[in-house]
Amino acid sequence: MRGVLVTVLALAAVAAVAGSWLAPYDPAAQDLALGAAGPSAAHWLGTDDLGRDVLSRLLAGAGSALFWPVLVALGTTALSTSLGLLAGYRLGWVDALMMRIIDLAIAMPGMLVLIVVVGVLGGGYGWAVLAMAVLFTPGDIRVIRSLTLAQRGLAYAEAARTLGLRPARIMFRHLLPNLAPTVVANALLSFVAALVSLAGLSFLGIGLPAGTPDWGLMVEENRGLLDLNPWAALAPVILITLVATAATLLGDRLFETLSEGGAR
């Protein structure tokens, strides 16, 4: 099972890195006379409205489809882990202030704020990615903080403190490894959530420029072709689902493996 998961994600990673190179056609090449044709020997998954090869666009689109969610996951994880560790270890006013802000942030109607912010600012995809990372972070901070709180009182942490180690060293060298299962699982969950939500933004007309090969955008652009060439819209949905499922499963497995023996 794990072999399958790793294979799926490895293939996706290969496509993300070398997709444009692997693509049989130029993903941007238009053939207006061959719009929305079904699968054929020349075009295995057919073509889209503008006569572009769907398979080539899928391969070339892996990069963009996976890059942004990875960015969200890395950003969220880095931010929430360091802030959560800090709050949970330092306590005091740092913790109090951060918890108040987080209470406020969590009480915000997230989706609503995201749509208002991105809808009003519009244009840049960067805003959407940033807004998403900001939305995901508070919840993760809370989790990391409460775990830090638990670890903090354990014997090894007490010992490190008694030895006079610097707080930063204690937090990152001693506490962090014990939080690793949760951090890894959270990172993968953030990746999945970003992958799925970013695809949704293009549906609302907020997202990448038209013509960018990207899985989410392909679903949106080609969903009108379900009668003519269903693969143009279905193939990217299947790929998103496949990668997201594999990533979640891998996260679950890693969590179980890393926290073996129930030490959390």
Added chain:
Amino acid sequence: MAVLTLLGRRLAAALVLLGVLSALTFGLLAASPGGPEQVLLGSRPSTAETRAAIRAEYHLDDPFPVRYARWLGDAVRGDFGVSIYSREPVADVIADRMPVTASLAGYALLLTIAVGVPLGLVAAMRRGGALDQGITLAALVTLAVPPFALSILLLYGFAVALGWFPVFGAGETPLDRIVHLTLPAVALAAAQTAMVVRQMRAAALDLAGQDFLTFARARGLPRRRIWLGYALRNAALPVLTVGGLLLAANLTGSLFVEQAFGLHGLGALLIGAIGQKDIPVVQALVLLGGAIVVAVNLLIDLAYLAVDPRVRHGAVTS
């Protein structure tokens, strides 16, 4: 006493939250290019006199703080203004759309709980078995489908190809409404059901390791009795929390589904109002969203107080 303190603190926090939200939204809308002229003029050639009249009527030339203060003053008195787009009072616009979103959110929540809780419990009971693996995998896959893509697939499969459900609209009579909202509710509930399944399963497994269940097993109680009688009752709080949060999420986050199924609910209203810079409507919707989240959180806390004596006596913090 604890209840009063909690209420007071929550109310203060809610006021801060709503103030921040409204100032933020107003500022964003006022700062971005374009104004309500475009909606009022209807994307048509206009005369200079008309444009001047509109700017004067909507005080568009006043500085931002003055405009915000004016809006706030009216809002505090309960006057949320008139929609720029439809020229109806904002309260009416929202009241008109509320039933659709509310019934959609309620329906989806019902589906989520009715499907998610039993499946999660069953998975936990059969931990590691084929049924557990099947349920867990199905939940994962559901979680991985983009909601708008799911909406389209449901529409295409069940409404067009099979013809079992209508394609669009919210229906007029109660039964009609159930029929119309079934596919949207399924689309909205799918990912959440998957989350509830995962959470329920984890919560139940957590409990399974705890002493009182071990005692129950030692007393020789039948397995079903143990799970339903003990595990479910102890998992009630997390489920209550999740349920409340999901309801709030449904009420404020159904816009993908509303858009795809041609439902005229609050989500669709928000998207339109942002595009049209219909500031009174956007403001009211954001405040409503914030208020719903605050209210739900408060209700959850009160429920905890009522159910769990440890919380009531302040023995457990944070």
Added chain:
Amino acid sequence: MTSPSIRAAAAALLLLSVTACAGSAQKGGGAGRDALVWATGAAPNSLDIAHGFNSASTTIQTAVLDTMVTLDDRGTPAPGLAASWTQPDPASYEFTLRQGVKFTDGSALTADDAAYSLRRHLDPAVASQAASYFTTVKKVEAVGADKVRVTLSRPNPAFLAVAAVAWQVVPRKLAEAHPKDLGSPEVGTIGTGPFKVVKFSLTSGTVLERNDGYWGPKPALRRVEIKNITDAETLRMAVRSGEVDGTDGLNARDARKWTGLPGVTTFFYPSNNIAYLSMAVGSGPLKDVHVRRAIAHAVDRAALTRLMTAGHGSPATAMLPRPQLTAVYGDAVPAFPDHPLDLAAAKAELAKSAYPDGFTLSVPYATGGDSATVMQAVAADLAKIGIKIVLEPNPGDKYMARVMAHDRLGIQYVNLAYGTPDPIEVLPDMISRGAAEPQGFNFSGYGSADVDARLDALASATGEARKTQLTGLLTEIADQVPYIPLFYTDNAVALSDRFTATFGTWTFSFFTVIRPASGS
């Protein structure tokens, strides 16, 4: 029609596991031969043209309200609520009201109602969206019981044509009481038209019923229900499933997706529109006429026409809708300077500019709309001569707001439909300096005092002088290329085979021309 909904109800109940109660789910369509369920792609917002001058709203307005004059099949003004009119001098008109016409509330139509209905568009307090149609109107007065006199500030040959679109007649009492919110869901409207409003809701839709007291020919439809489905794919599926009988919410471009639907016929008919690229001449590379000519040479307009019209349209040769060209020139449309597809010529023009090796330009477009497709094709064409277009996505509404605010205009794809057969409705929008301001339609910013003077001359010219003026202006546009005319598209209406209709360019009211198909 009931069996699918019963099955649906059964399935829903299974999912819900609640006890069933008796009740009948009524589904759209099939509610009688002469009841039509119509869907619009955009949402109507007002039953008053002063506040809802958009196609979704006017679709309902034209069914409920009458105009003083109308346009006949060929686009020439014809009697409406005015049985006749005279033109005592070139700048004034005197209309004689039709006798015995009643509003649907039973009150009689008076000359005072008719006069007020036009006058209100001039009132800044109303802030009418039709105000720019009537800028030449100086005075409107009721003369006696059945006459209305309109005095213009100068002769305006287009007055009757714009009156046919926007001079909708409503009771004075109602309009006066509601300057701002006449036509809103709360206030509604009252007309003399072929239908009356039974319900107008922005959420659950609009219901019209035949006005049995109508003075003109009775419409074949007894009842019309109008829904709004914003999402184009959902709309198509609703028509396909039979829940909706007809819609105008489709493009000629989507013909392939629609013509295959079983039980649905798609009608195409010539439209009074023009699709073009506008280039902001104010600054940057586009300021250079050689750059603009290079772009005109590089864009494959024939391919673009095929893509966007799917055979239901034709390439545009001048910056006017086809019916307006025909109205002035008949079949003898003169040849204007052209920049045919020629990459060598494009490169040669570019070499003459300050940007011989090309440049990069950021271009906003509306996601999900036609502009997304057109701009992708244009970007691919321009890449061949070294001009790199960076596409910048915007949600549809935001894009419109941005363009109307003239915020960072560059190359814009525009497709505009017009209401009248008169070129004066279009040209001042395109090249007058007044329209180059925010909220104006001169997205190129092209214009001069000389052009403004010639536009003024065109506005009141008649006969041969009119042709000469028009030819001069169109030649200048074609030579200076602030705009590249692309194509004309047909209008499209999809209609269930239970109904049939004859549509024309000047058919504003769908519901009076749609009738049940015989034998269904």
